Amino acid sequence: MKERLLDALKNCDADYAEVRFEESDGSGFSYRGKELEQASTGCSCGGLVRACKNGGWSTSSFDSLDDLPEKVHQACRNAALVGHEKTCLAEAELPDDQVFTATLKRDFRGVSMEEKVKQLTAYNDILLHSTEGVESSAIRYTDTFRKVYFASTRGSYFMEERPRVTLFLQAFAKDGSRIQQAFESLSSATDYDVVLNHEQMAADVARRAVDLLNAPKCPGGRQTVILDPAFAGVFAHEAFGHLSEADFLYENPKMRDLMKIGRQMGAPELNIIDDGSLGSLIGTHAVDDEGTPTRRTELIRDGVLAGHLHSLETAGKMGEAPTGNARAISAGYPPIVRMTNTYIDAGPLSKEDLFAGVDDGIYAVSAFGGQTMMEMFTFSAAYGYRIRNGQICELLRDIVVTGNVFETLYSIDGIANDLCIHETAGGCGKNGQFPLPVTHGSPHIRIRNVVVGGEA
Amino acid sequence: MQANALEHLRGPMERALELGKANGASAMRITAHQGESQSIGFQAGRLKNADGSDGMGYSIHVVKDGRSGAASGNMPDMLENMVERALALTQFGAVSHFTEYPAPADSYASPKLYSPSVKNLSQEKQLADCQELVDFLKSKEDGLDIEAGAKVHESQSLLMTSGGFVGETHSGGWSISAGFQRTAGTDMLFSGAWRSGIQLNDLYDLDYLKQEMAFDLEYGSRTATIADGAYPVYIPPAWLGSFLRPISMGISGRSVFKGTSPLGDQLGKACFASNLTIVDDPHTDFRGESSGYDGAGIPTIRRNLVENGVLQHFLYDWDTAHMASQAPTGHDGCAPHTMLVKPGDTDSRAMLRSIDKGIYIRQLLGFGQGNLGNGDFSCNIALGYVIEKGEVVGRLKNAMAAGNILELLKGDIRFSSDVDPQTRQPYAILSGVNIVSRNA
Structure with missing residues (x-):
């Protein structure tokens, strides 16, 4: 494969060109209610040529390697028609290793379909029958094994195996026309067995769905909110992480000025990090989709803006070092600047200290989802509780918070020491590329004066 | 795109159906799709990229011994292998509520989904039009971060069922968009507008895009x-x-049967204001949501989903209809084709x-x-x-x-x-x- 990809690029007259080719195989099962609704399998291959000439870019996708020479020619020709400036791409070190095979503790490809379905059936029974009042359930299990091959005109080449297994458990409770739901999800790049032994989690999901039926809506208004690590991790990702992606900055002078290294962003206890080389998480890779080795990047250090996330182009044009954050969800898409494993680092306080400082507030737990439009963000908790006099009180539903990231980061007035990083079944979306495997993490954090949606 | 781009798959798909039948499948469906597109993009107010994409894919659904399995892929020479993988899944797979696909209906609506007029939209015109939108925004205000883009696409699909239904679709279209980001301190204003269509007609309207963005430039200040x-x-x-999404989710026959729809007991009842009428219209020409049939070969029909506030229908695909003992309504995934408000x-x-x-x-x-x-x-x-x-x-x-x-x-x-x-x-x-x- 290495020779084939590099050969295809040999006569390329672009300033830079790359080929990514991917083979993917996987399976999925889903329950909805009493029945297994879907059992599916998929196997595909395909790739993308991307070329840059005089600062202009072009991509050309393909299904078969037989088409590769023509696609390289197409991409180079179109890039030349587009570009009218100097190509400026950062230099990146080539990885020492060129073949990155996955190390799976237990490989899901060796687990029988019968065993997978049996496990899901057991979870479904718990979701449906462990708590009275559950009307229905949903379970989604997926496993995929991707082999990504890459070569560029810089002579770099790699092959990386990218396995992933996901599990999503959900329960629906109903009372008349009122319906509530609860869920949990998890994911792993290293071990099928992470989907096992979650009977208690399934039971908790069922119980919570029923409890939420009678939970009041979260009151709207400006509130003090404590975010649990899962929700705070989404906050770090949505509210700040996307703003650190340099493709939003590099050609926009006002944004570059706004996100200038050295800007005070929050309290000195605030540290936010993106680390694509961290352990063996679902957001971890040896190299990104431009062949740049991944690394730890401090985005905020001691409350001060310390770094940006880069591709080769954004790093080149901003005069900074590439960070290994050019990622694509699959070979059919171009790499764009994305996060990997993003987290707020542990702070000095205990969780108890955080709660003790709240007379009346909201404890927001687990994330339902979130979105950002640069400075503006919004995200919703899966559930939460009222805090009174430092104590966790009644269950609440429909907790959605919003705000301006610059104001909100300054409003963080407490960071606990219980950092936890979550690997969930979802992923990050950007420019039509969803879901990209990422993790997010945080300790408990406390934010003052947050806008919470709902009835005022 | 060449005419009959999927013709080379017709024989293999027919043989795959035979293979499934020979291996005990009582029902089987294969859908193949071939598509291509060309797009251009402007970033920071200047031309940045020109992209081309083409690809094919297929999906297989089989029912054997009352259970179903599904497989998908994009390698034509793997088609029979993927049929075997789908068949293997039926051993542990999902319960199927039907055993056979229906025979073709006597007639189907055939809304037009492709117009040769899109061929008149050259890349040069798209470039000029995007540049016009960029220049318009530049003339309105300095310092905006401006994006624009245009795309043309064309695709063909082929559906075959073991019931004998064969459906072929040729579709295509265009889109154009522009947008800007205004940054002032930590305040940001994002605005954009787009148009898309199948026919190259009055919808391709640069003045509309300009008006939409000019509104936000003026009032957003x-x-x-x-x-x-x-x-x-x-x-x-x-x-x-x-x-309207809570309604489209709530009228899913599958959600109703599974008990997760808040509208499950509202059929025939006045559950909305009397001036709300919602139409499902799958038959209008040159609309991407139009189709004469669903994935099982069931004919689609135009109908009021809500009429004067009264809920009229739940929607059923072929499998859900059998599960809920209802008539199929021609809706894949039990989802409406359109939700048009009167x-x-x-x-x-x-x-x-x-x-x-x-x-x-x-x-x-x-x-x-x-x-x-x-x-x-x-x-x-x-x-x-x-x-x-x-x-x-x-x-x-x-x-x-x-x-x-x-x-x-x-x-x-x-x-x-x-x-x-x-x-x-x-x-x-x-x-x-x-x-x-x-x-x-």
Whole structure:
């Protein structure tokens, strides 16, 4: 494969060109209610040529390697028609290793379909029958094994195996026309067995769905909110992480000025990090989709803006070092600047200290989802509780918070020491590329004066 | 794209159906798709990229011994292997509520989904038109971060079932868009507009795109506040469909049968305001959502889903219909083809002028992240304006809108007489939406 990809690029007259080719195989099962609704399998291959000439870019996708020479020619020709400036791409070190095979503790490809379905059936029974009042359930299990091959005109080449297994458990409770739901999800790049032994989690999901039926809506208004690590991790990702992606900055002078290294962003206890080389998480890779080795990047250090996330182009044009954050969800898409494993680092306080400082507030737990439009963000908790006099009180539903990231980061007035990083079944979306495997993490954090949606 | 691009797959698909039958499949369906597109993109006010894409794929669904399995791929020479993998899944797979696909119906509607007129849209014209939009924004204000893009696409699909149904579709179209980001300190204003279509006709309207962005450039320059409370909100056609999602989710026959629809016991009942009529129309020519048949070969029909506030239908695909002992309605995934709201009798501008104090919503952020199936929404008003005494007075920042859509649609709702040609939806006013803002 290495020779084939590099050969295809040999006569390329672009300033830079790359080929990514991917083979993917996987399976999925889903329950909805009493029945297994879907059992599916998929196997595909395909790739993308991307070329840059005089600062202009072009991509050309393909299904078969037989088409590769023509696609390289197409991409180079179109890039030349587009570009009218100097190509400026950062230099990146080539990885020492060129073949990155996955190390799976237990490989899901060796687990029988019968065993997978049996496990899901057991979870479904718990979701449906462990708590009275559950009307229905949903379970989604997926496993995929991707082999990504890459070569560029810089002579770099790699092959990386990218396995992933996901599990999503959900329960629906109903009372008349009122319906509530609860869920949990998890994911792993290293071990099928992470989907096992979650009977208690399934039971908790069922119980919570029923409890939420009678939970009041979260009151709207400006509130003090404590975010649990899962929700705070989404906050770090949505509210700040996307703003650190340099493709939003590099050609926009006002944004570059706004996100200038050295800007005070929050309290000195605030540290936010993106680390694509961290352990063996679902957001971890040896190299990104431009062949740049991944690394730890401090985005905020001691409350001060310390770094940006880069591709080769954004790093080149901003005069900074590439960070290994050019990622694509699959070979059919171009790499764009994305996060990997993003987290707020542990702070000095205990969780108890955080709660003790709240007379009346909201404890927001687990994330339902979130979105950002640069400075503006919004995200919703899966559930939460009222805090009174430092104590966790009644269950609440429909907790959605919003705000301006610059104001909100300054409003963080407490960071606990219980950092936890979550690997969930979802992923990050950007420019039509969803879901990209990422993790997010945080300790408990406390934010003052947050806008919470709902009835005022 | 060459004519009959999938013709080379017809024989292999027929043989794959035979293979499935020989291995005990009582029902089987294969869908193949071939598509290609070309696009251009402007970033930071200048041409940045030109991309081409083409690819094919297929999906297989088999039923054997009352259980189903599915497989998908994009390698033609793997088709038979993928049939075998789908068959293997049936051993442990999902319960199928049907054993055979139906024989073809006597007749099907055949809405046009391709127009040769799109061939007249050259890359040179797209480049010139995107440049015109970029130049328009540059002329309006210095310092904007400007993007624009255009795309043409064409695809063919081929559906074969073991019931003998064969459906072929040739579709295509164009799109053009532009947008800008205005940054002032930590305040950012994002605005954009787009149009897309199948025919190259009046929808391809650069003046419309300019007007939409000029509105936000003008009114987004000044901010306004509003006290927390419940207000009428003025919803543009592009967002009305989102506010109907709890209904489209609730009329899914599968959700109804599984007990997860809040509308499950509302069929035939007046559960919305009497001026709400919603039409499912799969037969209009040159609309991407149109189709004469669903994935099982069931004919589609035009019908009112809600008529004068009364819920008329739940929707059933072939499998769900058998599960729920209902007639199939020609809806893959039990989802409607369209949710077109019947217009009202007042012009949209007069409707806006009738609002004493309210909010004009232009963009929402995080709309679907709540319990939308129950009708609940709570989201950021990414771009919205305060309306006072019928006039737009300024941009509302740091605000959230919340409510229960199923309840709001029972109350005071109004729809404009004019309809947006892109979405075929009117403007709407929903009353009693809760607004909370940081700056109140």
